[in-house]
Amino acid sequence: MFSLTAEYALRAMACLALAPGRLVPTPNLAGQTKVPPNYLAKVLQLLAAADLITGRRGVGGGYKLARPAGEITLLEVIRAVTQVERIRACPLGLPTHGTNLCPLHRKVDEAAAAVIELYGRTTLADLLADPNRPRPLCEVPGAPTMSATLTVDGTAAKPAVRR
Numbered sequence: 389m390f391s392l393t394a395e396y397a398l399r400a401m402a403c404l405a406l407a408p409g410r411l412v413p414t415p416n417l418a419g420q421t422k423v424p425p426n427y428l429a430k431v432l433q434l435l436a437a438a439d440l441i442t443g444r445r446g447v448g449g450g451y452k453l454a455r456p457a458g459e460i461t462l463l464e465v466i467r468a469v470t471q472v473e474r475i476r477a478c479p480l481g482l483p484t485h486g487t488n489l490c491p492l493h494r495k496v497d498e499a500a501a502a503v504i505e506l507y508g509r510t511t512l513a514d515l516l517a518d519p520n521r522p523r524p525l526c527e528v529p530g531a532p533t534m535s536a537t538l539t540v541d542g543t544a545a546k547p548a549v550r551r
Contacts, residue, residue: 390466396423396431397469398462404441405457405512411443411450431469438468457512466507474500 399421404412414432418425432451435441440460443451453460466472475497478485489497 390472391470393427393431393434393469394466396421396427397435397465399423400428400431400451401435401440401453401460401465401512402515404451404453405460405516407452408457409452411448411452413450417451434469435465438464440464440468453512457516460512461508462510462512462515463504463507465512472500472503472507474504 400417400423403417403420414429415425417423417432418428421428423431432441432443436443436451439454441451442454443449463472475489475493477487478489479493
């Protein structure tokens with residue numbers, strides 16, 4: 389339903405939520421999220437432009453969440469990199485339709501409304517709080533598994549879990 393860029397943004401933000409208040413170097417973040425480093429750099433720029441993350445260049449640099457994980461919704465992350473909006477008028481621009489959507493576009497609008505509602509009430513902290521899945525990301529077959537801690541400059545950062 390969403391672009392690969394949105395998927396990468398969600399992965400990066402979920403991993404940053406595991407290291408609250410700590411800078412995570414881009415190479416570490418790329419390894420943990422399985423996102424190509426060059427692509428990740430572009431995604432991180434978009435997230436920074438949306439004031440969702442802050443960064444510092446150079447030795448000891450990296451990125452961290454701009455606000456606590458409990459204050460950042462998945463919808464904010466998605467909207468930082470792509471559009472997700474309700475359909476207000478016929479997407480084909482047919483003047484005879486106006487705001488009276490056809491059955492197809494009405495269903496597309498209903499799906500958009502459901503996604504907006506769900507992602508708008510789900511925070512990054514909610515992803516970390518699931519007792520059945522202590523990690524917010526999928527395991528990738530054949531790849532090193534992501535532990536419940538994120539490596540930050542060679543040290544382990546414990547995840548912040550809201551209960």
